[in-house]
Every structure is written in structure tokens, then in C-alpha cells.
Amino acid sequence: MPGFEHHVFVCLNNRPAGAPRPSCTADGTSEVHTALQQAAKAANLGSRVRINKSGCLDQCEHGPTVVVYPEAVWYGKVTPADAAEIVSEHLVNGRPVERLRIADECVNAKSCPHRQK
Numbered sequence: 001m002p003g004f005e006h007h008v009f010v011c012l013n014n015r016p017a018g019a020p021r022p023s024c025t026a027d028g029t030s031e032v033h034t035a036l037q038q039a040a041k042a043a044n045l046g047s048r049v050r051i052n053k054s055g056c057l058d059q060c061e062h063g064p065t066v067v068v069y070p071e072a073v074w075y076g077k078v079t080p081a082d083a084a085e086i087v088s089e090h091l092v093n094g095r096p097v098e099r100l101r102i103a104d105e106c107v108n109a110k111s112c113p114h115r116q117k
């Protein structure tokens with residue numbers, strides 16, 4: 001069986017109220033994760049794509065955060081309504097969804113316009 005063509009990580013991290021950084025979920029569950037799994041299944045990508053739950057991906061200010069490998073495309077402010085587009089455009093047709101991408105200068109940066117610390 002061939003390996004996965006895409007690996008998708010969905011942050012499910014949640015922090016207590018008053019934490020210095022925001023969280024991608026309020027309770028450790030993610031409708032985004034569920035919606036991505038359902039959309040991938042509907043597109044018959046089950047054996048070619050892996051949709052994984054993840055801890056903090058350190059893009060908290062842009063969350064809910066999703067990253068797709070092997071391209072290392074980072075998506076921010078993702079909602080369940082975005083899942084079908086990510087699957088059809090990116091995972092099936094190879095075209096990242098530009099409107100959801102986190103700016104390159106924000107990814108893995110110690111500071112960016114969105115980060116307070």
C-alpha cells in the first residue's frame with residue numbers, strides 16, 4: 001500500500017481562561033477536525049490522506065490552525081465550513097486555499113503583527 005499523499009494536522013489545544021495566548025479550541029474538541037475527516041471520506045481520500053489531531057502548533061494567534069504536509073501549507077481561522085474547500089481544492093486538486101493561508105512572515109516567527117508576545 002502506498003504512503004499517505006497528505007498529512008493534515010488540526011490543532012485541538014485548549015488553555016485555561018486567562019492564559020497569555022489564545023487556544024484553537026475551547027474544550028479540546030474540534031468541529032474542524034471532524035469536518036475535514038468527513039470531507040476527506042466523501043472525496044474517497046480515506047487511504048491517501050491522514051487527518052490528525054494535534055497539540056499546539058505554535059500559531060495560536062491565527063487559530064484554529066491547520067497545517068498540510070508535505071507542502072507545509074499553514075491555514076488559520078479555519079472553520080468547519082472551510083473543510084470541503086480545503087479537501088477539494090488542496091488535497092484533491094493540489095491548489096492551496098489562499099484566502100485561508102497564514103502569511104509566511106507569521107509562520108514560525110517569534111513575533112508578527114498578530115502576536116502580542
Ligand code: FES
Pocket residue numbers: 011012013014022023024025055056057058059060061063064065
Ligand atoms: S493553540 Fe492551536 S496553534 Fe497554539
